[in-house]
């Protein structure tokens with residue numbers, strides 16, 4: 001029993017222990033589960049919090065973005081003075097193309113960006129503190145930024161575009177000389193329409209907004225474009241007295257009861273006139289006209305009715321008011337009715353102390369009125385600007401919105417400025433007037449006017465419709481901008497030719513006129529073939545043909561005609577022909593000069609002058625207009641008198657010309673036109689009188705040598721034919737060694753291109769020796785067979801033995817230095833070589849330093865020059881060339897640097913001017929040939 005009891009106890013203990021162990025295990029498990037659950041709960045809570053924070057942040061960012069977008073849109077709708085806070089307000093036009101700005105009258109209550117618990121939101125703004133950023137408002141833009149709590153930091157973060165900047169905080173009340181509700185830079189502004197869009201009623205509770213609204217209206221557009229008519233029967237308009245300065249400039253009138261009818265009638269008449277004459281059925285409103293043309297030919301007129309007892313108005317006045325209400329806005333006439341008169345037009349948009357019918361649901365906090373001093377200063381400045389005259393139109397405002405939309409079939413039209421009435425002044429070229437004379441003393445703005453004209457033409461007409469040839473005889477490069485250059489690689493796609501620095505190269509003017517005459521002939525022939533009498537008909541009959549109108553502009557053209565010589569005679573003849581016949585063939589001349597009065601060659605030909613019916617006189621121009629027309633004496637600076645009736649008094653138009661020459665105005669336009677250029681449009685040919693052309697690698701036809709570049713539109717090479725025939729030698733005449741050496745090198749190198757030739761070189765002038773040696777080396781590289789001779793008699797002796805039927809050149813530098821030392825046999829051999837050599841294909845290209853020395857070598861005083869068909873004179877005067885020249889007394893030739901007069905009896909009727917090429921680029925350097933250090 002005792003055992004049994006003991007066993008039972010043992011079992012009971014064992015069971016108790018096991019149960020205890022199991023209970024322990026269960027408790028551990030439960031504890032672990034609890035720990036796990038709490039960890040998970042903590043984790044979930046964290047995730048949940050983060051999710052909430054993320055969503056909050058996203059929401060805040062979306063709100064902020066929306067807010068900023070709204071602020072940015074507001075800044076655009078009410079730019080500059082239309083939206084700036086009074087703290088930094090100044091008259092500043094933000095008026096662009098299209099309709100007028102909206103005007104700020106306050107803020108949307110509680111529209112500031114409210115804080116949230118999200119981490120990326122700015123901290124809260126104290127609701128009663130108004131802030132303005134002087135930096136933001138001084139840019140003229142409406143404040144659109146938000147930032148940190150100014151109270152906390154004293155600094156403000158502003159964001160302008162991508163840039164983030166800090167600016168000192170200035171904390172001011174909305175209307176800071178009154179206790180009006182605060183305005184913050186981050187609250188949404190309340191903008192209302194007036195100009196171009198609406199009339200307005202202002203309740204007495206909102207009357208404080210009137211002066212601010214009017215100030216914004218007059219300040220946000222160019223000075224003088226808003227006229228205020230204030231009807232103030234009780235003379236209560238004290239708040240508008242600060243605008244008084246506008247009155248003196250005719251921009252503000254106060255009207256009492258006695259003036260009311262007249263004002264209403266006159267405004268109704270204005271609406272009628274604007275509709276009939278300005279909009280003329282082409283545009284529905286002035287706003288539409290401005291959007292289409294970029295111009296505002298009429299001011300806005302605002303009739304303010306202060307506490308008018310409308311019910312007591314006579315029926316006529318009420319009817320006129322109703323007319324203005326119905327039709328005024330389109331014609332720029334707006335009504336602002338102030339007061340609580342219920343008899344007034346009930347349906348006008350209405351501003352109260354807390355709301356505006358155009359912003360339903362929004363509670364407004366109106367800005368306080370601007371400080372009196374701000375109004376006074378602004379009114380004064382606007383009045384002064386207005387009295388000083390209209391701001392000149394900008395070039396960009398005169399250009400068409402769409403490029404190249406016009407056809408030149410009937411003529412060429414271009415805006416060049418504005419008349420005093422603000423109308424765009426256009427110039428026409430076509431059947432009438434066909435050509436233009438532009439005159440004005442130096443600095444009066446001729447070149448600028450030509451730029452403006454060219455800008456207008458090049459924007460209206462595509463390069464298929466218009467081709468320009470531009471020549472400037474002045475020293476300087478005013479037309480160089482039209483050609484592709486190193487600094488600016490663009491060009492004006494219409495320009496076919498630009499000539500600059502051509503004051504000494506009158507022949508280039510001649511070349512242009514000859515080129516135009518050739519074009520005239522081509523057009524006349526085509527017209528005949530199509531039985532057309534003028535360009536318009538030719539274009540209709542030959543729609544596939546390329547018949548652009550041509551405008552040739554010659555600045556300082558008096559230079560072309562200033563000397564009594566063959567050049568002037570031919571130029572005048574060509575001008576006469578072009579002026580007479582160009583009209584019908586679409587070739588128009590624009591001649592500009594600082595001294596039209598002094599061009600005798602012109603005034604001696606009344607029939608020539610008569611063709612130039614379009615006259616443009618810049619200030620102080622003489623004789624451009626008719627003799628009794630003195631308008632140019634009084635026309636203002638940067639204006640022009642435009643007259644398309646040959647200068648008769650009754651056709652004068654005074655036109656303000658924009659600044660078209662300034663790079664800021666010109667370069668963007670040229671870039672735009674250049675980018676629009678058609679495929680295949682080539683840059684214009686550029687002739688620069690100051691530039692020495694380099695010999696290029698171009699090869700002339702076989703058995704031909706080049707001598708230099710001709711002065712013509714195509715910049716061709718002057719050719720010397722080297723075929724077997726008597727006389728095919730060349731004499732270079734004059735003492736300029738470098739140019740003579742360049743001509744000989746050019747001739748030999750070009751003759752050697754593409755064919756095997758033999759060359760004998762004899763250089764008797766030390767100054768030319770290094771060039772001659774370099775030439776010898778270059779010719780050998782070209783594959784020519786070159787023999788060098790130290791003495792002239794070596795060249796002459798047995799010359800015929802060298803003739804083997806292959807083209808052979810004798811290049812003799814300073815023939816006369818050697819010929820004087822020849823014995824009689826040598827002299828005879830020289831003459832025989834000159835006379836008979838060419839028939840054996842041995843051509844002498846010799847340089848003689850004077851005409852008598854050449855003559856001496858050809859046989860003395862009575863010698864003929866038959867052995868030398870071609871000559872090229874450098875520094876030899878015209879009369880000295882008489883024996884060689886077809887003209888008795890010699891050619892009209894005035895020697896000048898880097899120019900030669902070339903005549904080939906076999907080819908030319910008259911000598912032509914050539915520019916010897918620079919050959920250095922085609923020759924090895926002298927050090928390489930002479931073993932110099």
Ligand SMILES: Nc1ncnc2c1ncn2[C@@H]1O[C@H](COP(=O)(O)OP(=O)(O)OP(=O)(O)O)[C@@H](O)[C@H]1O
Pocket residue numbers: 440441442443444445446447448449474594638639656657658659660661662
């Ligand atoms: N409408 C204008 N608005 C502003 N500046 C102008 C205007 N017209 C001319 N100018 C400026 O006046 C100066 C002289 O103008 P421009 O070169 O056109 O005169 P010009 O009669 O061609 O003189 P010149 O014969 O000496 O070249 C230039 O600096 C030009 O920028």
